[in-house]
Amino acid sequence: MSEQMIRPYGDSMNDGIIQLSFTLPVEDGERAKKAAELYVSQLNCENVSVVHARKIADRFTYFVVYARAKPSIDYSKVQASEVRTKQMDFYEINELIRAKLQRRLSVVGATIGSDAHTVGIDAIMSMKGYSGDYGLERYPEINTYNMGAQVSCKALLEKVLEVQADAILVSQTVTQKDMHLRNFSEFVQLLEEKGLGSRFLLLAGGPRMTNDFALQLGYDAGFGPGTVPSQVASFIVDKILERRRKAQSAERKA
């Protein structure tokens, strides 16, 4: 792919225009404005224009700034993994399970840690589903167990083993102080400890989730805002079948 250098666009190509707002721990005044200008120039920007400055607390000033960002990056070199799987609908998915897998899939989901947000996981699992797309509970070929929120990693794993789950859905909404990272990783570690590292299909999701990020965390896929249940179901079926194929061909070799 040929080089494709890009910069931000305000009203003409490569003008590099960006808008910023931030707060500095200084009293408002000409010096404060100057500090804001110098600071933004340290962010690889030029033509820094501090258009607004206002005291918002003793010794704190709030700024609105427009500037021209200097760097260019080569878009042709930018890579991002996306969940790769052919998107199927409710009927195709159930049909595929019946035809190829010849048994019902088992899926367990939960929001772990002290996170009490269930709307996200419910959107994927509950009957109702999300934005017109049925939730997993409605799939005749899938047994779903939605444990809700505030579920400990231990409790989740017990359930997983109890129902012999194929896939585990972990949701995290609270990201403050990187709480979600710690919780996501804690569950992966628990699986490792129990030597169950790769036994289950492991899916992560939440408002700040990307597939790249999930892979880093040791999950098989990550789903962010706007995900609909059929995308998740498609991925699960696809991967489960793929794994089976691999397993079988491995057997044959042996």
Added chain:
Amino acid sequence: MSEQMIRPYGDSMNDGIIQLSFTLPVEDGERAKKAAELYVSQLNCENVSVVHARKIADRFTYFVVYARAKPSIDYSKVQASEVRTKQMDFYEINELIRAKLQRRLSVVGATIGSDAHTVGIDAIMSMKGYSGDYGLERYPEINTYNMGAQVSCKALLEKVLEVQADAILVSQTVTQKDMHLRNFSEFVQLLEEKGLGSRFLLLAGGPRMTNDFALQLGYDAGFGPGTVPSQVASFIVDKILERRRKAQSAERKA
């Protein structure tokens, strides 16, 4: 002054939090988000979180981003010039002119070039003034000539010479494509050419003006948003008297 390192403040000291919004010339999608993330990391930022991405034109995506800016700057080293003069009110100023100068001051003002904005210069010169502060026209001890907008540098200079002005007020509101720079400088050059470089007190003003910036342009002072007429009058009287003192002491020496 002892070192004082500062970074932006979100909700705890030195967390470096800033908000950005900008547009990149790429189609929306995971790769676009990634590009935005990489781009902002090129702006000396970390923990870059691309919270919003949306197509706003074919091949253009708009982003909202929060990130932690890495640099710290030493506030104790930040300098900004402010117009230095003791602020006097309407009465003090007129009194001072009567007492010390013993003649009326003459001031000419205009918005030069194709810029048609007069509200700024009028705020300083017209009777009415600005935010409760009388305009220069109301000062009994000041003869004011407000030429309005769209005035050529040539026309302005002619007026200045005709009325033997002490001070010249130049206003510029349109800053697009740095139009104001060119206009401000053009007038300074015209004065140089005519060998009138330092004869008049030269004041610049406008929404993007700062004193630092005016000095760079070769003006004696710069006034930005919120300026009131009495600040301008104080500065003029102050400087005129100062110059006269200098001139006199010079004479004495000679």
Added chain:
Amino acid sequence: MAHIPLDSSQIDRLKDLAKEIADQVQDVISRHSSVSLERTVLRLYGVDGVNGEDIPLANRLVDILSEKGSLQSGVSPHFAAAMLASGTDAQTTAEVIEQGKAAFGDLTGFDLEDIREKEKELAQGALTSLDATRRRKEEKQQRWSLPRQPWRYVIVATGNIYEDCIQAKSAVLAGADIIAVIRSTAQSLLDYVPYGPTTEGFAGTFATQANFKIMREALDEISEQQGRYVRLVNYSSGLCMAEIAACASLEDLDVLLNDSMYGILFRDINMKRTFIDQYFSRLICSRAGIMINTGEDNYLTTSDAIENAYTVTASQLINEATAKNALLTEDLLGLGHAFEIDPEVENALLYELSHAQLARQLFPDSPIKYMPPTKYKSTDVFYSHCMDTMFNLVSVTTGQGIHLAGILTEAIHTPFMQDRYQSLGSINYVFNIARALGNEIEFKKDGFVAKRAQQVLDETEQFLKELREISLMEAIAQGRFANIRRAVDGGSGLDGVFVKDSGYSNPVMEQLEQDGVIDE
């Protein structure tokens, strides 16, 4: 004020239904107590502090008692006995008990008269302190005067109480009238109240008595500086409703989030535990002059704001009825509702106006609490800022009591200092330019707004009738609120609930009930 014609006899019917439903729950309440309720008694008797393992003494004492199987009669007589024995003050007595240096849990050998005497004395002390905080607040409100409604309410949530103070002062500078310190995510599930000042928390700051004190002092300072009384809010929902109410009262807090169902639905706390604790916590609030805020707004985050509008109204009525059973007066009822309709719905604003106006007219003497859009907030902060701006308009137009600041970064992170500043900028702008809009306009009779309000009222009446039949607890079990099902014996905290035995004694509660509503 703009106005919708409502049938007052229907309103009376609704309030009567709610009262019946509340009274059904009251039976359960009166037969039971809980570990946290008992710990509350100890705190009001003057027991504070933690042991070597950071376990609050109140918890240790109650645990000792239940291990001994003596909790059914209540902690009060046992503690009174211990004090008679030790002959020292409450705190010292608690410490020696905790260290195992004093007997606890066995009344044999004590003269019941003496015990009752001592209990009375301790209870008196408790009530005196509750009266004292109420008076201190009244006095402050005199000195600094209260701002006009809608009161601008913002949250701080850094996790660090000292950072919170900076943020709170900044918000007040920008116009905030009420500061709420949001709690760390896990706290409501803790069966104890953490101790001391804290600087670490997740998406919130721990509610501790020390933190209450630190923030209240910061707000007194800024109230003085700004010349208006800034109220302090915290959250009592969870496993320690009454205990937190006690701590709050001791530190002059002004408002507590305190809902009859929130803990059940959104924290999966057992319903009996919740109802029991909630009752005592509200008795304390009423005596301490603490306003309660209820959490109806939360329903709309898990169920649709149009379809389920009637559940909000029903819940407000139930919260009002249960609160009145706990002696709270209307001026202390910050009943909740919210601006949560999908912005894609055409004329969503007309629904919002209708719902907000209805709430206003149903509870004319209560400072009803209006929550901003959250669920449909976008991560595009500019778009979200517009939603808040329209919310601000509806609030001032319908004359809401407490106005929660909508935050443009709602869909992203807990508010930064500048987010709050921007939010208050919009509020101040809208409140000023539209101050009298409510007085200027009429809603067309038989117009959409009026018809919609009537529809919600009718659905509410229908719903309350069902509740009366199946009981509130059963309705919750069936998932009739917020589309969330909670079993009667499910959730956390049930193990801390016990049936009072005949000898049970809790003179604080008795005294509060006996004195009834205080009006000076």
Added chain:
Amino acid sequence: MAHIPLDSSQIDRLKDLAKEIADQVQDVISRHSSVSLERTVLRLYGVDGVNGEDIPLANRLVDILSEKGSLQSGVSPHFAAAMLASGTDAQTTAEVIEQGKAAFGDLTGFDLEDIREKEKELAQGALTSLDATRRRKEEKQQRWSLPRQPWRYVIVATGNIYEDCIQAKSAVLAGADIIAVIRSTAQSLLDYVPYGPTTEGFAGTFATQANFKIMREALDEISEQQGRYVRLVNYSSGLCMAEIAACASLEDLDVLLNDSMYGILFRDINMKRTFIDQYFSRLICSRAGIMINTGEDNYLTTSDAIENAYTVTASQLINEATAKNALLTEDLLGLGHAFEIDPEVENALLYELSHAQLARQLFPDSPIKYMPPTKYKSTDVFYSHCMDTMFNLVSVTTGQGIHLAGILTEAIHTPFMQDRYQSLGSINYVFNIARALGNEIEFKKDGFVAKRAQQVLDETEQFLKELREISLMEAIAQGRFANIRRAVDGGSGLDGVFVKDSGYSNPVMEQLEQDGVIDE
């Protein structure tokens, strides 16, 4: 729609007064012509292009004529004569004249009959092309249908017409219904129309016929794609009002900014010149089906929006009256007003509602143009965004015709692509959630809104009476509009005005006047 009770007989009085004032001006107009008016005739006859020094041929020919002292009789007969002589088409004839290869300016030796014949023929051609553009537009509006009001109007102003196209398409994607290409700062003072596509401009893009074509093609493309007809706006104010109207008509533009006083007040263009050019430009607009937008909103940028509200109403009435004299029908009158009240004023929104509602009711059949807040916009883009959001609400509630998008960066720079996107985000949001609000509410009779509207009407009547006495021109000289004084013989462009002599001929104008209002 919400409604304020107004006295229809007072409205009739106001319209009659405005008509009288307009007719006074009409006398001046009919006795004079101007260089740019004559150049317009040449353009409509088919003269285009520039010479070696980039001077438009139209300018060269008129200059030659005035040097010869023959302009008083109008360019038409002379050019007709030249064509008879050259025997070629208009363009070629103009070229040879410009190159000095053909006589021009002397009618001796020509048969006046033949000349009149030729003029008639040329005029016919001109009118045919005006009728053609009107029909092409009607046809497009059939094919793609017009969106419902308020029409979302945004400006593009990069200085580069190709960049403008990108921005325009982006805006349409976000919901824009009307695209205006703002002109470079200096253009309105140029006494000629620049030629060809341009990529350099200051705070705007030059208005050239080529640029018109390029943008109109871009918009046709996107109209097709979006299935709604997107209108194109440019500006005819300045020294070339009629010429730009001619160019615009040739390229199927939909709207022109065209005000009877803007050029005088805000560009210091001579008033006679302005009135004369404006009349012919409007005759062309009416025939070409070009809507005009007037500039009352500008007054409020230099004078106070409450104190001087009546000047806006008066100016709207005068613009309407002068436009009707130029055969424009009400559906083509985008009369201007604005949301420019200081946000610090308590209940500013009630004033805005009152003013907007008044304008709506005074011109029920005109697509009145509502301008956003500009003067009090803050450089805090978040705050400014709130102001626009409230503006959007007033607009949809009072049912405005053309809605100028307020931009959050108004106080900073001409809009970037994302600024426009954010602006339209707010507009789409508010228009959707408040679509029917106007139908839902009544303004209390004798309420503030109603009283305020009446006050503005009364002040307007008083003012119009004075104008009738002292004449419009004198009033402008006295600074009665926008607090700006302009002398009758001051400003630029007066030298281009001349008195028509007895033999003056301008068959295009005659024909347009003769045909009167076209209704199909």
